Amino acid sequence: MGDMIQTDVGGIWVERRGEGPDVLLVAGLSDPAEAWQAQLDGLSDRYRVTAYDNRGTGRTPLPEGPMSVPGMAEDAAAVLRALEIPAAHVMGFSGGSCIAQELALGHPRLVRSLVLMSTFARTDAYFRAMTGFWHWMAERAPDERAMLEAFFLWIYTPRAHADGTVDRIVEETLAFPYPQSVEAFQRQLEPFRTHDTLDRLSEITAPTLVLAGELDIAAPQRLGREVAERIPGARFEVLPGEAHQPFQEVPDTFNARVDAFWREVRARELRVES
Incomplete structure (x- = not known):
């Protein structure tokens, strides 16, 4: 069930499912809590799974002023506090993995473990050029459908484009009653473009699993490997044949x-303990 909860940083829309050890799911650019539907459904028989809408996505309002990744990490911490979760397995993907990194750095006691999917610690020239294109593409695409069809070229595998999966996701996104505005997309994108935790990752103490898609062109595996190399004891794995969002394609x-x-x-x- 979803609900707008009041936190010490304002209202945030939260979806919760199941019972068991707490898991917090942190979505990336533009994705509402529903992006995690296959995890809300598929893990809630063993875990209490919480997903939420980042600011400017879904039902959580866009804040005034510039956004920052540390600020979004404070939102994640506020969700955990409001729900009285002392510590959670935190899983973030793409921009959400950046938020998860900052959460683990700023609030280590709240993070029982980290899963970082399609992650990066410092952007490079390719990434900045790609996301710069996304910024103006959102504004100049002929319509929302054309924007999604272009954007999803970076997100899903060729397999998903061929078998109808992407067509289905486009239709579901167009039908979603809380669409993201162009302004919100652009303002949310900017802090991820300048995200930089590379020289601080060695301070993360949580057990960490870093996952990369073999075919991911939005967050290539070289960036994920760099993250894993900097976090003490982190494990790095490549998912063969997968792209940016395998949690949706092969849940x-x-x-x-x-x-x-x-x-x-x-x-x-x-x-x-023993």
Whole structure:
């Protein structure tokens, strides 16, 4: 069930499902909580899964003034506090993985473990050129459908374009009753373009799994590998044949992988406790 909750930083729309150890899902650019539908459905038999709309996405209003990744991490911390979650397995993808990095750095006690999907710690020239194109494409595309069809070339596999998956996602996005405005897309994009935690990642203490899609052109695996190399003890894995959002394209495989990681974290905690 979804609900607008009041936090100490304002109202934030939250979806919660299931019972068990707490999992916080942090979405990326433009994606509302529903982007995690396959995890809300597929993991809630074992976990209490919480997803939320970032500011300027879905039902959470766009703030006044410039946005920042540390500011969005404060929103994530506020969600955990408002829901009285002392610590959660935090999973973020793309821009949401940047938010998750800042959350782990700024509020380490709230982060039981980290899964960083399609992640990066510092943007490069290719990334800045790509996202610069996205910025003006949102404004100048002939219509929303054309914008989505172009944008999704960076997001999903050729397989998903061929088998109708992307067509379905386009239709679902167009039918979503809380569309993101061009202004919100652009303002949310900017802080991710300048995200830089590279020299601070060594301070992260949470057990970390970094996942990259073999075919991801939006956040190429070289960027994820760089993140894993900087976080002490982090594990880096490439998902063969996958692109930017495998949690949507191959949810059963993805859910099984993160579930296995969280079980490992629990086993490690038990060994420490004993």
